Amino acid sequence: MFKIARTNIATPFTQDSPEEANHELLRQLCISEDWTADLESGIVSLGPHSMAMHGVSQSECGLLNLLRCYETHDQLRILELFEQAATNSSSFCYSSTIQPKSALRQPVFCIGESAGLDGRQSGRFIGVFLYPRFKLDPRVHLVGHQ
Numbered sequence: 001m002f003k004i005a006r007t008n009i010a011t012p013f014t015q016d017s018p019e020e021a022n023h024e025l026l027r028q029l030c031i032s033e034d035w036t037a038d039l040e041s042g043i044v045s046l047g048p049h050s051m052a053m054h055g056v057s058q059s060e061c062g063l064l065n066l067l068r069c070y071e072t073h074d075q076l077r078i079l080e081l082f083e084q085a086a087t088n089s090s091s092f093c094y095s096s097t098i099q100p101k102s103a104l105r106q107p108v109f110c111i112g113e114s115a116g117l118d119g120r121q122s123g124r125f126i127g128v129f130l131y132p133r134f135k136l137d138p139r140v141h142l143v144g145h146q
Contacts, residue, residue, distance in 0.1 A: 031131045037063070039086055039114075039123035050129050053100050053108065069098040070108075085114040086123060107132050 026032060033047040043060050051059060055069050063082060067075045074096040085092045091113050097105045112127025 028133075030133055033129050033131075035112075035125075035127050035129060037125040039116075039125070044125075049131065053098055053106055053129075053131060055100060069100070070096045071098075082125075085112070085125065087117070089113075089115050089117050107134075 031049055033050045035044060035046050035050060037044040042062055044063055044066055045060050046054065046056065046066075047059070051057070053069075054061075054066050056065050063079070067078060070078060074094075078094050078096065081092055081094055084090070091111075093109065093111045095107065095109045097107050099105045109130040109132075110127055111130070112125050114123060114125050117123045
């Protein structure tokens with residue numbers, strides 16, 4: 001799944017979500033972790049779980065380092081999605097699978113927003129990775145619909 005929604009983002013990013021009623025259920029079903037990216041420097045900042053899942057050794061890395069562990073057929077589409085979101089303030093999402101150093105593949109969902117593209121400040125992404133609490137056999141491939 002690869003989606004991008006054009007929005008007229010008039011409010012700044014917030015760290016707290018007003019919908020916390022299902023937070024426990026979310027924690028039971030998946031691991032979630034915030035991430036950010038500075039479009040001027042090209043640096044993506046990850047938390048410890050995302051670092052391990054994406055196979056990077058430092059919390060700050062480049063976008064291409066992040067993309068290397070995704071399914072090969074998804075990498076270009078995800079890069080195009082980021083490029084599109086970097087040109088206009090947008091909300092976006094994608095899903096893929098990654099193969100960490102373990103033998104099992106991990107589904108991953110990414111939801112994010114881009115902002116600050118008006119020239120008054122450097123652009124940035126803010127988002128969350130969601131990792132369902134299950135893994136996939138490397139021989140089994142998911143069939144997806146857009």
